[in-house]
Amino acid sequence: MFGLDKKDASLLLIVAVLVAFAPFLLNPFPEGSAMAQFNAGYPDLMQRFVIFGIFAIGFNILFGLTGYLSFGHAAFLGVGSYAAVWMFKLLSMNVLPAIILAVITAGIFALIIGYVSLRRSGIYFSILTLAFAQMSFALAYSVLTPITGGETGLQLALDDPRIFGSATTADGNIPVPGLFGLEMRDSMELALGGWVFTFNFGYYFCAIIMLVAFYLSIRIFRSPFGMMLRAVKSNQQRLNYTGLNPRPYTLAAFVISGMYAGLAGGLMASMDPLAGAERMFWTASGEVVLMTILGGVGTLIGPVLGAGMIKYMENIISKINSDILHGWFAFLPDGLEDLVVTMIYPFIGKGWHLTLGIVFMLVVIFLPGGLVEGGQRLARLMGRKKAEQPKSAKTEPAE
C-alpha cells in the first residue's frame, strides 16, 4: 500500500485508526465520574498531541537516523509560528498559505543554521545549534520586536491588512483561522450515555497532516537516502572512502527535520493565532529531545508515542492536586492515607517535571530504545512464555 511493505503499511494503518478514533479513545471515562479528569479527548490537547507528534517525527529524522543531536530545534518551530501568524495578518485567515510559508521559512532558516552547524560534529554540533537557537530567541525577544512582537508575542489585530480576506468579521471581531470557510475551532459534540465526545475540525486537519508527515517519514526511513543517513551515524569514515559525501546528506536531513518543525509551528499558530519567543527557548528544544528519546529514537512510531506521553503528562498529571489524591486513597486508614499522599504528592501537579525527569533518566539508562524497545521486550517476554520452549528462544539484537 502506497509503496510500503506489509509491516509498515499496517503500522500506518494502526496509527491512522488510532488518530481517527482519538476523540473516543482518549475519553474512556464518563463525564462527571471521578476518573473524568484523565480524559484527554478535548480539542486543545488532542491538537497538541498530533502537532508535537509532527515535531518529534521530524526531529527523529535528524537525530534518529544521523545521530546528530540538535539542541536548538525549537528555533524552527518558533520561526514557523511567526511566519504563519504573519500570513494571517497580511494575507488571509486561510491556514494553507500560512502553513506553506511556515514550512518554507523554517526550511530556509534550517538551511542557513545547518550549513554552519554541520561543519562540526558531536558535542560541538549540539552546542552550535543551541547557540543559534538561543541567539534567535534573544533577538526575537528584544531587537526584532517589530517582527516578533517581543515579550507580548505576535498577535492578530483588527487593523491588520489581510488583503485576500476580511480584516474584521461582521460583528467587528478579529476573524479566526480556517480552511475555505471551515473554522479550525469548529467542533461537534456527541453525547452517548454519560460520555461526551468532541470532534474538532482543527484536530482532524492536524491529524491528516500528521498522517501525511508520518507516511513521508516512513518512506524516508526506507529510502536509499534514509539508508545513507544511517550510514552517516554508523561510520562516516567508511562513507567517505566509499565515495559518498556525508555533508549534503546530513544537511538535507537537517533541513527536512527543520521543515517538519516549521510545519508543527505553523499548525500551532493555525490552531491559536499567536506566536511568542518562548517557543524558541532552549527548554522547548529540550522537550522535543525528551519526546523522541522517551518514545524510542530511531524508531518510526516512537517519537509520536513520546510526544503523546509527554503532552498527556503535562496536561493531565499536572492537574492532579492533593485533594484528588486524598479522594483516591480515602479507603486507607487515616495515617496511612496521609503517608501515601505525602509520598506521591511531589511527583504530581506542579511536580510533574520531576516525574518526567525520572522517567527520562530511567529510559536513557535502561531502555535506550525508549518505549518502543520496552514494548518489544515485553512482547518477546510474553511470546516466550507462550511458546514454552526456552531453548528455541533466542534474543535477537533489537533493531
Add this chain to the structure above:
Amino acid sequence: MGLLEVKDVNKRFGGLQALGNVNLSVAENTCHAIIGPNGAGKSTLLNCLVGKLIPDTGSVMFDGQSVLGRTPFEINQMGISRVFQTPEIFGDLTVMENMLIPCFAKRDGSFALHGIRSVMSEGELRDHAEQMLDDVNMLDKRNMHSASMSRGDKRRLEMAMCLVQNPKLLLLDEPTAGMARADTNNTIDLLKEIKEKRNITIAIIEHDMHVVFSLAERITVLAQGTPLVEDTPENIKGHPKVKEAYLGEAA
C-alpha cells in the same frame, strides 16, 4: 606510464621526515606490494594517496589526474577503493545494506537525493550486490547485522564493498593483519581469484611476507620514508639492502 604515479613526494610531521622523495609507479593490472619495517612511512604514503593527508611537495597522479587536494570521497569516485587495517564497515546496518551503499555511490555519485523510492525497489543494484556477496561466499549472511559478524567476515565484507564498485585501483592496508593462517590463505586465494576475474590493479601494504610473495608482481621496499628498491619478488628475496633494512646493520 602507470595507473598510479607518485613523484617526489615529501611529508614532514614537525621534525620527523615521514616521507622523503618517494617515487612509485604502479602499472595497470599488476599487484604491487609496498613493504618495509615499522615506521617506514607505508601508512603515511597510503594516506597521501587517498586524500587523508596532503604531501608537502610532490605529485600523485592517478589515471592521468592529480589526486592532491581532493577529498577521500572524490578520490574514491575517481576509482580508488581502500580496505582498512581494521575492517571499517557500517556496523549498524545489515550486510546487504553495507553492500548497497557502495553500489549507490558508484551509480549516483557522491550525493544524490533519490526521492522517497524504497531501497527494496532497486532490483538491479540488489542483484549486483548479491552477485558480489555470492562471489565472496557471504550470500547466506546478507540479512545479518554486520557488527555481530566475526572479524574475518567483516574483512571479507569490506573487501566485497570495495570490489562491488569495480575500482580501477584497490588499496589494501595489511589485509591479513591479525588473521589465523587458514584465514590468511583464504584471503590470498580470494585476492588471486579477484585478480584473475577482473581487470584490477592492486596496491598492497603488508607485513606478512608469505602474502606478499604469493600475490605481488612488483615490490617496493620502503625504509625511513624513502624507497630503497623496486623490483620483482624474485630479485627482492635475496637483496642485501632489503635484509639490511629489515634486520639492521648487523645482518
Add this chain to the structure above:
Amino acid sequence: MDAIILQILNGLDKGSAYALIALGLTLIFGTLGVVNFAHGALFMIGAFCAVTLSKLLTLSHTVIDETRTDFLGNPLKVEVPYVYDVFGQATGDAIIDWAVPLSILFAIPVMILIGVVMERGLIKHFYKRPHADQILVTFGLAIVLQEIIKYYYGANPIPTPAPAAFVGSFDFGALIGFEPGQIIYPYWRLVYFAFAAVIIAAVFAFLQFTTFGMVVRAGMADRETVGLLGINIDKRFTIMFGLAAAVAGLAGVMYTPINSPNYHMGMDFLVLSFVVVVVGGMGSLPGAVLAGFLLGILESFASMREVIAIIPGINQVIIYLVAIIILLTRPRGLMGRKGVMED
C-alpha cells in the same frame, strides 16, 4: 577610559562565575571524558546550600518577654533564633549576618558528597556510552535536581544578602585616580572576583604541585597508559568529580548575594558555561578560565549604551556569536588540545 574600566569590572563577576563553572565542566570532561549537563544544577545546589544555612541559622523559638508589651497590652512574644541561645545575642547576630560566607564551610562537604554519589551512582556507568547518551542522562538528572529544589524551596527567587560589611558600593575610580563618582563598584562583586581567583589558583596549584594532581593530569593526557602503570585512576577521578562539584557549588554559594537564587539559575548558567568551555577549548583548564573572563567582560561591553546604539541587541547575542565564530574558525577553541572530541 573610566567607562572601559567600569565595564571590565562589571564583566568580572559574571566572568568569574562562568570561569568557575567552566573549570569544573572541563575538569570532568578532561578526566572522565563525560559531558555533564547537570553541572549547572551543582552550581544551583551550591547557591541553595547558602539559602539552607541562612534558614537554619534563623530558626527560632518564641519567648515571652515580660518586660515589654505589644500594642494590646499583653506580654510581647519575641522570636529568638537558637543561635542566640548557644552563642549569645551579639555573636549570634554576627553569625546570621555572615551566613553566606559561612555556607562555604557547609557547602564543601555537601557538594563533595553529592559529586561523589553522582559519579559512583550514575556517571560511572556512562563512561563507555556515546556522548549523546551522557548528555541525555545528565540532562535528565539536571531536571530532576532542579525539580527537587523547586519542590522544597518554591519557584520564587530567595534573597540571600551578603554580610552587612559588604553591602553597598565603593568608589573604585577614586582609588585609582579618577574623578570621584565615575566608577562605583559594589563591594561584594569584588569579593566574588577575589574568591574566584583564589579558588582557581587553588585548583591549579593542586593539579600542579601534588602527586595526586600529577596523576590526574597524566590521566587527562592519556588515561590508558596511566591505568597500565597500576595506578587506580577511577578512584582519583571520583575525587576529581567531587572536587569539580565543590568548585561549582562554591561558585553558587558566593553568587547568592549578586543574584537571588532560584531553581532554574543552574540551567541558565549551564548553557552559557558550555559555550565558555567550547570557546576555551574542550579539556583545556586555562582555556576555560580565560574564556570565562573574556566572555563575561565581552558581554558587559556589549551592554554599553554606546554599543547597543550601533548594533541593537548585540548584548543579547554576543556570547553566542563569539562561540559560533570561534567554533568555525578554531574548531578546538582558544586553547584546545588536539585529539579531544574530534570524532
